[in-house]
Amino acid sequence: MTITRQALPRRTFLRGVGTTIALPLLDAMVPALTATTRTAAAPIRRLGFIYIPNGVIHEQWVPAATGAAFDLPPSLLPLAPVRDQVLVLSGLAHRQADSMGDGNGDHNRGIAVWLSGVHAWNRLRNGGEATLATTADQIAAAELGRHTQLPSLELSLEVPTQMACDSADCFFGNTLSWRTPTTPNHMESHPRVVFTRLFGDGGSPAERREQRRRTGSILDSVVEEARQLERLLGPADVSKLTEYLESVRDLERRIEAAETESAIVSLDLPERPVDVPASLYDYAHLMFDLQVLAWRADITRVFSMLIGLEGTNQPYPDIGVPEGHHGVSHHRYDPVLIAKKAKIDTFHVQLFAEFLGKLRAIPEGDGTLLDSSAVLCGSGLGDGNAHDHINLPTLLGGGAGVFRGGRHLHYPADTPMTNLLLTMLDTAGVPLPERVGDSSGRLSLA
Amino acid sequence: MPVSAWGGRWAAVVGALLVTTSPVRAQSPEGLAQPSTRAFLDRYCVTCHNERLRQSGLMLDRLETADSGGAAETWEKVVRKLRTGAMPPQGRPRPDAATYDAVATAIEQALDRVAAASPDPGRMPALRRLSRTEYANAIRDLLGIAHLPKGMDLALLLPADNSRSGFDNLADLLFVSPTVLDGYLNAAREISRLAVGDPGMPLLVDTYRVPSELPQERQLEGFPAGTRGGTRIQTYLPAVGEYRMAIDVSGASREVHGLEVAVDGDRVGLVEISRAHGESYELRLPLTAGPHVITATFVPPSGALSEEPVLRANNRGGSGATAGLLGQRLPALAAITVRGPYGGAGAAETPARRRLFVCRPASDADEAPCARRILSTFVTRAYRRPATSGDLDLLLPFFEEGRQAGGFDAGIQRALERLLVSPQFLFRIEKPTAHASGAPARVSDLELASRLSFFLWSSLPDDELIDVAARGTLRAPGEIDRQVRRMLADPRAAALATNFAAQWLFLRDVETRRPDGGIFADFEEGLRRALLRETELFIGSVFRENRSVLDLLEADYTFLNERLAKHYGIPHVYGSHFRRVALDPAGPRGGLLGQGSILLLTSYPTRTSPVLRGKYVLDNLLGAPPPPPPPDVPALQETGGDGTPLSMREAMERHRVNPVCASCHAQMDPVGFALENFDGLGRWRTTGESGDLIDARSALPDGREVAGATGVRDWLLAQSGAFVQNFTERLLTYALGRDLDHRDMPVVRGIVRGAARDDYAFGSLVLGVVESLPFQMRRSEAARMARE
Secondary structure, X not given: OOOOOOOOOHHHHHOOOOOEEEEOOHHHHHHHHHHHOOOOOOOOOEEEEEEOOOOOXXXXXXXOOOEOOOOOOHHXXXXXXXXXXXXXXXXXXXXXXXXXOOOOOHHHXXXXXXOOOOOOOOHHXXXXXXXXXXXXXXXXXXXXXXXXXXXXXXXXXXXXXOOOOOOOOHHHHHOOOEEEOOEEOOOEOOHHHHHHHHHOOOOOHHHHHHHHHHHHHHHHHHHHHHXXXXXXXXXXXXXXXXXXXXXXHHHHHHHHHHHOOOOOEEEEOOOOOOOOOOOHHHHHXXXXXXXXXXHHOOOOOEEEEEOOOOOOOOOEHXXXXXXXXXXXXXXXXOHHHHHHHHHHHHHHHHHHHHHHHHHHOOEEOOEEOOOOEEEEEEOOOXXXXXXXXXXXXXXEEEOOXXXXXXXXXXXXXXXXHHHHHHHHHHHOOOOOOOOOOOOOOOOOOO | OOOOOOOOOOOOOOOOOOOOOOOOOOOOOHHHHHHHHHHXXXXXXXXXXXXXXXXXXXXXXXXXXXXXXXXXXXHHHHHHHHHOOOOOOOOOOOOOHHHHHHHHHHHHHHHHHXXXXXXXXXXXXXXXXXXXXXXXXXXXXXXXXXXXXXXXXXXXXXXXXXXXXXXXXXHHHOOOOHHHHHHXXXXXXXXXXXXXOOOOOOOEEEEEEOOOOOOOOOOOOOOOOOOXXXXXXXXXXXXXXXXEEEXXXXXXXXXXXXXXXXXXXXXXXXXXXXXXXXXXXXXXXXXXXXXXXXXXXXXXXXXXXXOOOOOOOOOOOOOOOOEOOOOOEOOEEEEEEEEEEEEEEEOXXXXXXXXXXXXXXXXXXXXXXXXXXXXXXXXXXHHOOOOOHHXXXXXXXXXXXXXXXXXXXXXXXXXXXXXXXXXXXXXXXXXXXXOOOOOOEEOOHHHHHHHHHHHHOOOOOOHHHHHHHHOOOOOOOOHHHHHHHHHHHOHHHHHHHHHXXXXXXXXXXXXXXXXXXXXXXXXXXXXXXXXXXXXXXXXHHHXXXXXXHHHHOOOOEEEEOHHHHHHHOOOOOOOOOOEEEEOXXXXXXXOHHHOHXXXXXXXXXXXXXXXXXXXXHHHHHOOOOOOOOOOOOOOOOOEOOOOOEOOHHXXXXXXXXXXXXXXXXXXXXXXXXXXXXXOOOXXXXXXXXOOOEOOOEEEOOOOOEEEXXXXXXXXXXXXXXXXXXXXXXXXXXXXXXXXXXXXXXXXXXXXXXXXXXXXXXXXXXXXXXXXXXXXXXXXXXXXXXXXX
C-alpha cells in the first residue's frame, strides 16, 4: 500500500535545507568548559535518562555471567554494535515504590520513583498535597543547565490519557521529572514543539534576537503584574502564583543564556517536523534525532524521556504484538505472552542502542559525543507481571574511559538504584545532595 | 468520589435491595431516631465492626452518634453501604427494604442537620489556571476564531493537562511549568498576529494529513452525495492573498480521477489525478482572510463510461487501502498543505478584527484614546471583570512600542500578545474575603459569573453576564435562574456534553483504542468517528432538551448515519449525515450501554471484557467501584485442557470459584456477562469468541437475575437513586473543579432531592449545583496584609 503515512522518512529529515543558525563551535567550547566542568573529576558533560515501562522479562534480559565475558541475552542482542559502551546492571531496586499500605499505584509509583527515589504518596492521604521530590535530572539541570539555553528537555512518546487508572493519583505517572517537590515538569510529545523550543521559529540571528528581547520585556511586565496580585492573596494560596513566577524566571534565564552565544558557526538544520510519525519506531527516532541535535548544539545538557507511560497499553503491531503492552506484560507465565513481552523489550533495547549509535557517530574533540555523555535506560518496574520494583532493568551507556563499558555488573539484592543516580551526578560534576531519595552512597561501578 | 481508606477486602455485594434517595416518608421524632439507628447497628453491624474485631478498621460499637457531628466521614461511608445494599453482606442477617430506607434516611438527616449548622464549602485555591480546553474556548470567544490553523493548534502549542477522577479541570492538578508558560508565550504571539492580520507574520505552512486508516471509497459525513473520500479542513487565514495548496495523493492510477476542491461550499478547482501526472498537485487560490472551510473530495467522472466498476465496500483490513471491486487501486487523498498568503494585500475585515477593533482612530491624535477603548473592552472580557487603569498601565507601553515600530494595528497586536499571557487571563482568581470568623462568605458577583460560565460553557462569561455581575444584580431574585436558563440554551452549552460528559464517561479514550485488524476487520477511522459522534449527539440531546438524566440509561432514540446503522444492523438509514432514529424500546439499544463507543471503550483489542464492562458500569454509572485488583492475578485461561477455546464464562470460572476473586468479581462479572451480546465493536452477536452460543443471563450476588442488555438496563433503572447521586457527584466535581469528600455529601443529597420534583431533569440538577453552598461560597481566609 502506498498511501503516504504520517511518518517522516528519516532520510528527508536529515537532508533538507532549513535555516542556518548561529551556534557555539563545539571544539571551541572545550577550553571554556575545561575550566568549569570538564575536569578529571567531571568527565561526563551530558546526562540522559530514558524510561521504558512495564518492566521486562528477566530471563531474557539478565546475562548469566557477570564481568566482561558475558553473552548478550535475547533481549539485549541489539546492543551488540555498542556493547563496549554499555554497562548492564542488575540487582538494583527502588523499594520506595512498594505499596507501603498505599494501595495499588505501582505503575505510577514506578515512574515517580525512578529519578526521585521517593514514594509517591496518594494525595488524599497526604492532606491534598501532591509531593514527590526534585528528580535527579533536575538536580543535574540546576548545575549543568547554568550555561545552556535550556536547562533540560523533557520528552515523551506518549501523551497522558484520561484512562481510569489503578490509583488515586494517576498524574504521578505523567512525568519523570519534578523541578521541586511540588512542581512536576510537563513532558513534551510533539516533535514540532520540541524543534521550536530548541531552535525557535527560525529566521535570522537578528530576528531571533529581537524576538528574545520582546519576550524578555513581556516577562518583566508580567512579573510586575504578578507582584501586584500577590499582595491581594492570602499566603496559603500563593503557590500557583509562585509556580507561575518561577516559570517566568526560568524562561528569563533561558533568554539570558541564549544571549551569550559566543563563536558563530552555522549548523544546517533540517526542516521543522510537521507531525507525529505514525510508527513508534519512526517517532522514537525523530525525537532521538532532535535530542542528538540539542546535545550537539549544546542547547541543553540534560534530558529525560518516556518511551511510554507506565501501564501503557501501546500496541506494537510492527513487531508482531498487536495486543497492547500492558496486557502482555501481565503474562501470568503464559509462554506465548512472555515471548511477546520479550519482543517489546528487545525493541526498546534496539531503540536505545540506535540512539547510542547516533551519539557515537558525532565527533567531539578526539572522541565522540557518546564518550562524554552518560545515558541511563531502564524501568521503575522489575517484573511487570508482579508489579515489583526489584531487579530493575538498567543499562548505562556512554562515558568511555569513565564507566568501563562492556560489562555486566550484578549488585546485592535491594541495592538502591538511587546510588547509581548519585554516581551519575558525581561523574558529571554536579554538586551532590546529601542523598537522592533512599540512596545510601555512590554506586561502585568497578 | 471519596476513596475508601479501608484496607483489606470487604465482601461487598452490589445490586441487592437498592432504594432510591427519595424524600423521607417515615418521620421519626428526633428522640426516637437515635435509638432505632443504634438498635439497627447493634443488631446488624456490630457483630463484625466492633472494637475487638475491627473489621475493615471500623468500630461501630464505639461510634458517636451522627447527630453529634463527629465521625461524619464514617457515617457517610455507613450510609453509602446501606444505600447500595452492600452491607450487611450476603449470608448475614439483613433487614428488609423499608428498614434499610428508614435507617439510611435517619442517618442522612442527622448528617444534613449537622452540615447545615456548620456549613463548609470546601477548600478552593485562590488561583486556578485555565485548562487547555478552557483556554481554547476563551480564544474562540474573545477573538471569534473557532479553528486555528494547524500550525497554531493548541493541542500542539500547549501540553496536555493532568486529570484525576477523569476531569482535567481540577484546580490542584493544573500546574504551571516553564514548558506550559513557554507554550502560552508562543500561543499569544502567534494568535495575536493571526487575529490582527499582521503582515509581518511568517507564512502559514500547514499540512493536514488524512489518516491512512480512513477509507476513502465512500462518501464521508457531510459531503455531497456521489463524492467519495477526501477531507475537510477548517482554518482561519490571516490575510487576503494567494494561497497555494499542495495536494498529495497516493494510488494514482492510469485512469483520471477528479478531485474537487471547494472553499466554503463553492467549487474552486477540479484537479485531475492520474498516474501520468504523478502524486503531487498544486492549486493556487485567491482567498479572503478569516475562517474558511476547505474541502477536497473525489467526484465521479462526468457522464463518460468509466472503466472502473461500481464501487463496493471492501474489506480493508484496517490498513486504509482503497480498492475497487476488481482490486485495482483508487487514488486516495494523503495530505493537503496550505501555504500563504502570497502577495498579500494585508489586513482585511475578519471576525477577529471586528471583535478587536471596536473603534478605528480617525487621526493620529485619536490613536491613544482609541487604543484605550479597545484594550479596555478586551481586558474586561479576558480578565472577566471591568478593566481598571492599572490594567491599561501595564498594556499601553506595549501598544506604544508596537505603534512606533509598525503603526496602530501593530500596537494593538503587541498589547494583545501581552494581555494573553497575563496571569489575570490565564488564571481564574477568587480573592479571599477578610472574615476573621472563618465563616464561609459568598463569592463576589463577578466571581460567580466566572464560575457559571466555566461550568456551563467551559469558557469566559459573555458581555451580558459580566454586565449583570458588575452592576451587582446577579444575585437579584430570579436572576441566577434566568441566567442559567439562558446559558443552557446557548450553543456554548455544548461544552457540557463535549467536556463534562465526555470526561465523565472517558469517551476521549475511544480515540486511542486500536481493535485488532485481523479480528475486527471492519474497524476503521470512519467508524470510530461515527461511534463518537453518536454518543456526542445523544448526550447533547438529553442535556439540551432538558430530559431526565435517566434517559441516558434508557432512551427510545439515538443518532445514526448509514455507516453506523449498518454496523448495528439497523435498516433503512441512508446517507452520511447523522439524524435522530427511533429505536425499539424493548430492544437492547437505547441508552449509553447500547452505544458502540462505550462498548469499544470497555473491550480489549482482541476481545470483549466482561470485567471491564462490569467495572465501568459500577464505577462510572453507579459510583460504586469495586476495589482494585491485586497485582499478580493468575492467568485467564483461554483454552481448555484439550486445547479447545473456552467460552468467556468458562474462562472466567476461576473468578467465581475462588472466594478471594469472587468477593469483587461477583459484582463486576455478571453485569459484563449480560452485555456479552455486544462484541468488541458494539455489534450485536449471538456467538462468542469461542464459537459457543452466548448465554447472556447472569445471576447477581443477591440471586436476582439480569438477562441480556435489556436486563442490565432495567437493573440500572431500578437503582436510579444511585445513578442520579453518582451523576450529581460528578457534575458537582466538574462544576467546582475539586474532588468531593464526605462533607459535600449533604450538598449532593440536597441537589438530588431538589431535582426529584422534575424527575431529575438535567436543567434542575444544573440549577441545584449552581445554587448549592460550595458553588455560591468559599471559605474565608485572611488576606495578606497590603504592604508598604
